[in-house]
Structures are given as structure tokens and as C-alpha cells.
Amino acid sequence: MRTILFAKRNTKEILRDPLNLFFGLGFPLILLVLLSIINASIPPEVNNPMFSIENLAPGLAMFGTAFMALFTGMLVSKDRTSSFLMRLFASPMTSLDFILGYTIPMLVISLVQACITLLASCFIGLELTVNLLLAIPVTALTSLLFVGFGLLFGSLMNDKAVGGVCGALLTNIAGWLSGVFLPIDLIGGAFKKAAEILPFYHSVQTIQAVLSGNFNKLLPHLMIVLSYTIVIFVLAIIFFKRKMSGGKA
Amino acid sequence: MSAITITNLTKTYGGFTAVDNLNLTIEQGELFALLGLNGAGKTTTIKMLSCLTKPTEGNAVLLGDSVKERPQSVKEKISISPQETAVASNLSVIENLELMAGVSGQDRNDAKKNAEEMVIRFGLNSVRKKRAKQLSGGMQRRLSIAMALISDPEILFLDEPTLGLDVLARRELWTSIRALKGKVTIVLTTHYLEEVEALSDRIGIMVSGKLAAVGTVVELTEQTGTNNLEDAFVILSGGVV
Numbered sequence: 109m110r111t112i113l114f115a116k117r118n119t120k121e122i123l124r125d126p127l128n129l130f131f132g133l134g135f136p137l138i139l140l141v142l143l144s145i146i147n148a149s150i151p152p153e154v155n156n157p158m159f160s161i162e163n164l165a166p167g168l169a170m171f172g173t174a175f176m177a178l179f180t181g182m183l184v185s186k187d188r189t190s191s192f193l194m195r196l197f198a199s200p201m202t203s204l205d206f207i208l209g210y211t212i213p214m215l216v217i218s219l220v221q222a223c224i225t226l227l228a229s230c231f232i233g234l235e236l237t238v239n240l241l242l243a244i245p246v247t248a249l250t251s252l253l254f255v256g257f258g259l260l261f262g263s264l265m266n267d268k269a270v271g272g273v274c275g276a277l278l279t280n281i282a283g284w285l286s287g288v289f290l291p292i293d294l295i296g297g298a299f300k301k302a303a304e305i306l307p308f309y310h311s312v313q314t315i316q317a318v319l320s321g322n323f324n325k326l327l328p329h330l331m332i333v334l335s336y337t338i339v340i341f342v343l344a345i346i347f348f349k350r351k352m353s354g355g356k357a
Numbered sequence: 358m359s360a361i362t363i364t365n366l367t368k369t370y371g372g373f374t375a376v377d378n379l380n381l382t383i384e385q386g387e388l389f390a391l392l393g394l395n396g397a398g399k400t401t402t403i404k405m406l407s408c409l410t411k412p413t414e415g416n417a418v419l420l421g422d423s424v425k426e427r428p429q430s431v432k433e434k435i436s437i438s439p440q441e442t443a444v445a446s447n448l449s450v451i452e453n454l455e456l457m458a459g460v461s462g463q464d465r466n467d468a469k470k471n472a473e474e475m476v477i478r479f480g481l482n483s484v485r486k487k488r489a490k491q492l493s494g495g496m497q498r499r500l501s502i503a504m505a506l507i508s509d510p511e512i513l514f515l516d517e518p519t520l521g522l523d524v525l526a527r528r529e530l531w532t533s534i535r536a537l538k539g540k541v542t543i544v545l546t547t548h549y550l551e552e553v554e555a556l557s558d559r560i561g562i563m564v565s566g567k568l569a570a571v572g573t574v575v576e577l578t579e580q581t582g583t584n585n586l587e588d589a590f591v592i593l594s595g596g597v598v
Contacts (some may be wrong), residue, residue: 112460117452124447124488191443193486195504198407199430199460257531281419316462 110201114209122179136172136225165229166315172221173251174282176214180258181270203349218251221298241350243318250311250333256340263347282308307336360385360542365415368401375401375568388543390553393563398547403514407437418423437511440517442497446490450481461508471507479503495526510543550587562593
């Protein structure tokens with residue numbers, strides 16, 4: 109009951125901010141249209157599938173979820189610094205109520221965002237299949253990584269710092285090292301190594317494996333993403349609970 | 358019967374002792390004012406009593422439950438209005454109140470009914486549908502206190518509740534606080550000494566983390582040989598009248 113009440117409050121806080129609506133739902137669509145236009149202008153003889161809709165759709169579905177880190181981080185941080193969390197920490201709410209209350213709205217927003225991005229991709233040429241419907245919850249599952257980042261940084265930093273780290277730094281790293289905007293194989297070297305070590309490239313590959321029906325490729329990528337997610341969430345819970353008990357984290 | 362029993366309560370941060378070996382008993386229904394200069398340890402004491410920070414040493418028992426051993430049970434009985442205004446900025450006045458009522462365990466109908474009562478009682482009816490961030494500082498402060506009271510707590514911590522309120526709003530809040538006297542145990546921190554004289558049953562004066570004196574206004578003035586609370590406070594805090 110308390111979890112649901114808190115989750116409802118968090119959903120309202122996020123959706124009542126027009127900037128959040130733009131970045132959460134509109135921005136991936138704008139990128140989809142722009143990159144599709146770029147793709148259409150690439151001559152066929154170049155044979156560059158980088159921005160083909162089969163690569164673009166999973167890439168932008170993942171990139172859209174990167175904003176969940178910003179939304180979660182800003183919300184947690186603002187709640188902390190405005191003393192709103194202090195009030196709730198003195199109430200009977202448990203740490204589980206808080207963690208789930210922040211996570212559930214982000215999962216729902218990620219589901220809606222993935223729906224919009226992937227279904228919009230169908231208008232640009234992506235085939236509408238059962239796999240596409242399956243890719244929607246899988247995208248939401250991979251978004252948990254970013255929700256964890258948001259919880260972690262929101263527990264440690266003020267909202268300005270969260271804006272810098274989750275808004276500018278993390279979305280850029282996630283974008284550049286996911287293979288959405290740059291051809292990782294072509295660049296190779298340390299860049300490719302970093303992309304393979306970090307989870308963002310694997311998130312895109314996970315969604316792509318589901319979309320294309322190559323389920324044998326799904327598990328290795330998904331395991332890497334989930335491993336990172338678990339580690340980030342455990343750290344976030346540790347630091348959040350420390351804040352709850354008055355520690356300086 | 359005592360509502361709060363504090364025994365050797367201590368809080369240290371590294372080498373700094375914020376609260377030093379505090380011993381105090383507050384009776385049920387009493388309004389106890391905790392006074393002190395900035396950094397005297399008032400807010401840290403309130404944070405320990407409301408389970409927001411763990412004591413380094415000692416203990417406090419609130420209505421039979423220890424803040425160290427049964428913090429969850431303590432949280433069922435208390436409410437706090439923090440020093441800074443603590444509201445959900447994008448929720449309306451009524452949504453903020455319903456949220457806190459629900460969090461305290463009230464069902465949907467009770468939460469709605471109590472929220473309606475609170476907007477009337479705290480003069481928030483005209484702004485009930487406004488988002489909290491659109492309210493003036495004074496209105497936000499009223500909402501913050503109404504949110505602390507909607508859970509019908511047995512013990513209420515008010516940390517500088519009238520900070521930033523104009524004279525009329527302050528007097529209105531005093532009336533609301535007076536109406537709670539005898540029913541709710543209240544621990545109040547404030548820098549306004551006229552507020553303490555108007556509201557409190559007893560006063561504790563903290564100096565550098567220690568409880569320097571406890572008593573009624575009359576007892577403190579007699580103890581210091583002064584004519585008013587302000588002079589008594591200045592002397593007990595180490596100043597010169």
C-alpha cells in the first residue's frame with residue numbers, strides 16, 4: 109500500500125514536468141526521424157547498415173531508457189535536499205517501500221517509451237512482429253540498469269551534480285559506447301574494448317536479439333546487463349539505506 | 358506517565374560531539390521547548406528521537422519503544438515537521454496531505470476525509486488544488502505542518518515551525534499548537550523566545566551539546582536571578598546580560 113502510494117506520487121512528480129515528458133517520450137522519436145533521414149541520404153553502394161531501422165530501433169530504445177537515470181537521480185536528490193525524504197524517513201515506510209516506489213514508475217515509463225519508440229519504428233520500415241512486442245518488456249528490463257544508476261547518484265549527490273553526471277555524462281557514455289551513433293567494429297581498439305566491457309552495447313544487442321528473433325544470442329548479452337544492474341542496485345540500496353539511518357554515506 | 362525517556366544520549370561525528378550525554382524525561386501531553394544557539398545540538402537530538410540518525414551512545418524510549426531496538430514501532434507513533442519546508446513540490450496541497458495520511462496507514466476514505474479537515478484547519482482551502490511549489494513560503498510552511506499532523510501522531514517534533522511565517526500566520530499556528538496541548542506530546546525547537554513563553558510547559562536549554570538547564574519559565578528566571586526568559590537564556594547560554 110505504502111509502496112503504491114509513493115510510486116503514484118513519484119509518477120506524478122516526473123510526468124508533471126514538461127522537460128521530463130520531452131526527454132522521456134519525445135527525444136527518442138526526434139532522433140529516430142533525424143537518423144532515418146540521414147540513413148536515407150546514404151547511397152546504397154556505400155553499403156553502410158549503421159542507421160538502418162533494424163539497428164536504429166533497438167539502439168534508440170536503449171538510448172531512451174538512459175534518461176531514467178536522470179529522472180530517478182533528480183527525484184531522489186531533490187527529495188533528499190528539500191527534506192521531503194526526511195519526513196518520509198520518520199514515517200513507517202521501509203527501505204523496500206522507497207526502492208520499489210522509485211523503481212516501479214520508471215519501469216512503467218520505460219515500457220511506454222519502448223512502446224512508442226519501437227512502434228514508431230514500424231512507420232519507418234521496421235517489421236511489426238510478435239518479437240517486437242516481446243522487445244518492449246525486454247527494453248524495460250534493461251532500463252533497470254539506469255534506474256539503479258539514478259538511485260545511486262541521487263543518494264550521493266545534489267541535484268545539480270546529478271544533472272551533470274546522469275544527464276550529460278552517463279547519457280553521452282551510454283550513447284557513444286552503445287554502437288548506436290558510432291560504428292564500434294570500424295573504430296576497433298580501446299574504444300571497442302570499452303564498449304564490450306561496459307553494459308550499454310550489450311543492452312542494445314539484447315534488444316536487437318529479441319527483435320530479430322536470434323534468441324540464441326540473447327542470453328550472453330542479457331547476463332552482462334543484468335550483472336551490472338544487480339551490482340549497481342546493491343550499491344544504490346546500501347547508500348540509500350545509509351542515508352535513511354542518518355549516515356553521511 | 359512519561360512519553361519520552363532519554364538516557365545518556367550521545368551523538369558524535371568523527372571527533373565532534375553534537376549531543377553529549379543527554380538525560381531528560383518528557384511527560385505525555387507536555388509541550389517541551391528545546392532551546393539553544395545555532396549548533397547547540399537541538400536538531401541532532403530531534404533526529405535521534407525521530408529515528409533519523411542513530412545515537413552513538415545511550416538510548417531514548419518513546420512510549421515504551423526504544424529508538425535503537427524498535428525504530429519501526431517508534432515511527433508508527435511519531436511525526437516530524439522538519440526545519441526546512443518538506444513538501445512534494447509537484448503535488449497539489451490536497452495530494453500532499455492525502456499522501457502523508459496514506460503513508461501513516463489510513464485507508465483511502467479516511468485519508469480524503471482527514472485531508473479535507475486539514476485544509477480547513479490550516480487555512481489552505483483556497484489553494485487546495487495548487488501545486489505546492491506555487492505556494493508562498495508561509496503557505497508551504499503551513500502545509501508542511503499540516504502534513505505532520507494528518508497522521509494523528511502521539512508525539513510530534515516541530516523543528517523551528519514558525520521560521521519564515523509572518524506575524525499573523527505565526528499567531529494562527531500558535532492557536533493550532535495550543536489546541537494539541539494535553540493530547541499530543543510536542544517537542545518544539547525555536548529561536549523565538551516569545552513563542553516558547555506562549556506555548557511551552559517546560560524548557561530545556563542546550564549548550565554545546567549538553568543540557569544546561571531544564572525548567573519552567575519561572576524556574577529558569579529564578580535560577581538565573583533574571584526578570585525574563587531572554588535574559589535567563591542569554592546567561593545559561595554563556596552570554597552576558
